[in-house]
Amino acid sequence: xxxxxxxxxxxxxxxxxxxxxxxKRTHEAGYRKIDAYSPFPIEELAEAxxxxxxxxxxxxxxxxxxxxxxxxxxxxxxHAISYPTNVGGRPFNSWPAFIVVTFEMTILFAGLSAVxxxxxLNGLPMPYHPVFNVARFAFATKDRFFLIIxxxxxxxxxxxxxxxxxxxxxxxxxxxxx
Amino acid sequence: MDRETQVTERRRAPVIQPGYTFATITDKISSIVLARPVTxxxxxxxxxxxxxxxxxxxxxxxxxxxxxxxxxxxxPVAWGFAIVNFVWWIGIGHAGTLISAILLLLxxxxxxxxxxxxxxxxxxxxACAGLFPLLHLxxxxxxxxxxxxxxxxxxxxQFRSPLVWDVFAVSTYFTISLVFWFIGLIPDLATLxxxxxxxxxxxxxxxxxxxxxxxxxxxxxxxxxxxxLAGLATPLVLSVHTVVSFDFAIAILPGWHTTIxxxxxxxxxxxxGFAMVLMLAIPIRKWYALExxxxxxxxxxSAKVMLATGLIVAYGYATEAFMGWYSxxxxxxxxxxxxxxxxxxxxxxxxLFANVGFPQVxxxxxxxxxxxxxxxxxAVILTGMWIERFVIVVISLHRDFLNSSWGMYYPTKWDxxxxxxxxxxxxxxxxxxVRILPMISIFEMRTLLPEAEVKEAE
Numbered sequence: 001x002x003x004x005x006x007x008x009x010x011x012x013x014x015x016x017x018x019x020x021x022x023x024k025r026t027h028e029a030g031y032r033k034i035d036a037y038s039p040f041p042i043e044e045l046a047e048a049x050x051x052x053x054x055x056x057x058x059x060x061x062x063x064x065x066x067x068x069x070x071x072x073x074x075x076x077x078x079h080a081i082s083y084p085t086n087v088g089g090r091p092f093n094s095w096p097a098f099i100v101v102t103f104e105m106t107i108l109f110a111g112l113s114a115v116x117x118x119x120x121l122n123g124l125p126m127p128y129h130p131v132f133n134v135a136r137f138a139f140a141t142k143d144r145f146f147l148i149i150x151x152x153x154x155x156x157x158x159x160x161x162x163x164x165x166x167x168x169x170x171x172x173x174x175x176x177x178x
Numbered sequence: 179m180d181r182e183t184q185v186t187e188r189r190r191a192p193v194i195q196p197g198y199t200f201a202t203i204t205d206k207i208s209s210i211v212l213a214r215p216v217t218x219x220x221x222x223x224x225x226x227x228x229x230x231x232x233x234x235x236x237x238x239x240x241x242x243x244x245x246x247x248x249x250x251x252x253x254p255v256a257w258g259f260a261i262v263n264f265v266w267w268i269g270i271g272h273a274g275t276l277i278s279a280i281l282l283l284l285x286x287x288x289x290x291x292x293x294x295x296x297x298x299x300x301x302x303x304x305a306c307a308g309l310f311p312l313l314h315l316x317x318x319x320x321x322x323x324x325x326x327x328x329x330x331x332x333x334x335x336q337f338r339s340p341l342v343w344d345v346f347a348v349s350t351y352f353t354i355s356l357v358f359w360f361i362g363l364i365p366d367l368a369t370l371x372x373x374x375x376x377x378x379x380x381x382x383x384x385x386x387x388x389x390x391x392x393x394x395x396x397x398x399x400x401x402x403x404x405x406x407l408a409g410l411a412t413p414l415v416l417s418v419h420t421v422v423s424f425d426f427a428i429a430i431l432p433g434w435h436t437t438i439x440x441x442x443x444x445x446x447x448x449x450x451g452f453a454m455v456l457m458l459a460i461p462i463r464k465w466y467a468l469e470x471x472x473x474x475x476x477x478x479x480s481a482k483v484m485l486a487t488g489l490i491v492a493y494g495y496a497t498e499a500f501m502g503w504y505s506x507x508x509x510x511x512x513x514x515x516x517x518x519x520x521x522x523x524x525x526x527x528x529x530l531f532a533n534v535g536f537p538q539v540x541x542x543x544x545x546x547x548x549x550x551x552x553x554x555x556x557a558v559i560l561t562g563m564w565i566e567r568f569v570i571v572v573i574s575l576h577r578d579f580l581n582s583s584w585g586m587y588y589p590t591k592w593d594x595x596x597x598x599x600x601x602x603x604x605x606x607x608x609x610x611x612v613r614i615l616p617m618i619s620i621f622e623m624r625t626l627l628p629e630a631e632v633k634e635a636e
Contacts, residue, residue: 017633023394036394039200039369040624044632046398054395056402064410074326078334087338097338100421104346107414111354111407115361118403122396125388132391138372140392141365143200 007130007178008150009161010137011170016042019145022168023048026147029164033153037131037146056118063113064106071105072098134174148176191478191547193288193626195470200624203471207620208366208373210466211613219465224609230602237595238313246316248592255575255587260314262567263597265422266450267307268348269443269563272415273451274300275355276483278362279411282404288479290622291471295462295611296455297359302607303454304352306600311344313596340424347421354414358407361400364390365621419447426570432509433574436501442494449487449533450563452480453556460553462612471618474547481552484559485540491566492534509579521586522573525565532562 013019016038023036027050036045046052072095079085080092087094119125131137131148140146147170149161165173198206241248251258274296281289312321324345326335335342367387374380390396423443426434456477463472502514517526536558539545546552577584611617624630 016630020632037392038394038397039204039392040365040621040630041397041401042394042630042632043401045394049394051395051398054399054402056399057406060403060406060410075337078326079337083332083334085336090338094338100340100343100417100424101337101346103417104343104350104414107410107417108350108353111357111410111414114403114406114410115357118361118399119388121399122393124390124396127384127389129389129391137391141369141372141390142204 005178006151006158007176008148008156009158009165010131010134010146010148010174010176011165011168012136012139012172012174013145013147013170014143016045016145019147020044020048022147022170025168026149026164030155031149031153031161033150033156035148035150037137037140037148039141039143039145055121056114059117059121060110060114063117064110066113067109068102068106070109071102074105075101130176130178133177136172136174144171151178191473191475193473193475194291194623195473198470198627199629200627203623203627204369204373204620207471207616207618207623208370211370211616212374212376212379216613220609220613224606227602227606227609230599231606233595234599234603237592237599238309240592241313241596242318246314248590249596250587250589250593251314252585252587254578254583254585255572257314257571257575258587259589259593259597260310261425262564262571263600264307264310265443265567265571266564267303267310267600268351268422269419269447269450270454270560271300271303271307271351271355271451272419272444272447273455274298274303275351275358275411275415276448276451277455278358279408279415282408283412286479287626288476290626291618292455292459292476292480293622294359294362294615294619295458295617297355297362298608298611298615298617299451299454299458300355301352301359302604302611303451304348304355305607306604308348308352309600310596340421340428343421344425347418351414351418354407354411358411361404361407362619362622363615364388364400365392366616366619368392369620370616416444419443426574431574431578432507432513433498433570436498438494438497438501442491442497445487445490445494446563446566449484449491450560452484452487453559453563456480456484456552456556457560458608460549460556462617464549466612466617468618471623474549477549477552478543478546481540481546481555484537484556488533488537488540488559495530495534512577513574516577517569517573520573520577522569522576525569526573529562529565529569532558533566536562 011022013022019036019038020042023034023045026034027048032050034049036049038045075098076093079094079098084092086092131140131146136144137146147165147168149156149165155161162173249258249260251260274293277289277296278293278300281293312318315321323333324335324342335345337343364387367383368390371380371383371387374383420440420443423439427436427439429435459472459476459480463469499514502510505511517523537555539551539555572587576587
């Protein structure tokens, strides 16, 4: 049967408790390619859809280490190799004086890695996304909670999945055209 | 919750007035940006601040033509207003980071309704602060020489100098504050994108929101990044005023060369910063009818922070005076005498009144909960903290080791125009901010509601 390609099926809920329990049941029912949308962070929701590794911390650590070593090596290279200046007989590699800039570079690189790492891992900026085709989805940034089962899921079946979502007693169900 | 905490909880004003839902919070905050018409009072304030900003540009333009000779600075007082204003402004910025980062780590949820505009305050204050050392350079257009970049002069900055540390501390601080503020805005920009009826507004907010759709995966990474940034910003903010104090403490001048400077500068920064937060919050909550979100609880908590940091600052003054007497060092003793009896003695008494004496009214709940009085106390503290920096910079410099090199410092009209000009620019930027961006974090306010909690099902 040839039809317009469907990106997924989306169900709307009114409270954080409803969406979390719905997401849990969907995950328990064996659906894996799912996502949930909420107007504010809900810790339990990511757990419920089976998302555990966020990797932002690792990116931040790597960025911070780069900043730290980069910052120190820069100062060492400048003052001990490229342009050694004798200041009152103090060593060229006067490390206590280099700590401040090393620290600031650590923070700068770690912070920027956290921000850009988070955006990159989230695939943002992404101005277009199929979920925006659903008119009700504008409420995802206000007071509504959405659960989507992607059509790429192995268990996905247009009629069967819709019946399953109906059993979760959502406010509404919409097809998401891709 | 035991009985005692219940009673105290009931006595305290709530963080958010009851009766709000996710939708009404969203509508109330976003409508200030999207639906509220431009009022005459806003136009007048914005226009006036714009005029003062023009004066700043004029003063800067004239400085570019004539050089720093138009200011009152000379030997022995080579630092003058430029450094006084720099330290003052950057200190004000610190409260924004304290609210957004340190209070987040300490799980102080009341911060959620004031962190957004406090962060904006930080950005604008640091922008004003950064202007002064640059203008003070003499050849401000060559400011990029401060950064280490390969150049045809084979010249490098001297990394053993606190002034170079300052460049790195302040530029890192500005950058991190900017990204912290911006990622905090992303979910709210998405809200504005979805609410805006004007097509252009929707497009601009849409571009800035970068396609945020509130996915649970995104939120998890987002929360992690936000928490990590808060953890990074906390030592950063403490380091910035520490490094600023090193500009003084590393020098050997009496009055500057003390180890009390870093903690005392950081406390003073937070002290003046909270005063500025209150001076902004009190009119804003009134004009935009946000008393339900910025409650007496917020004002009272800010007042308590001011009281605590004010006492640390008072302890710093006491230590300075004690060391002047106890060290037995003639130069330190003379500095103390010069503060008390020298030509600038009035500034020292004004500082003691404004920073130590008057703010003690905050001990009393009755006065701490009166917005009008808090506004006045904040204004006095801000003035006092500005005078403190004047005392530190000018009184120490104008009479140093040799009588033959003593001198006086008098600011010129250009000094005043530049300083007042930055005040105007700060207000100008703030007037713009409250009209084009949500001044309270909408998504963080939603999390404060009881219904935001997930109840255990089954």
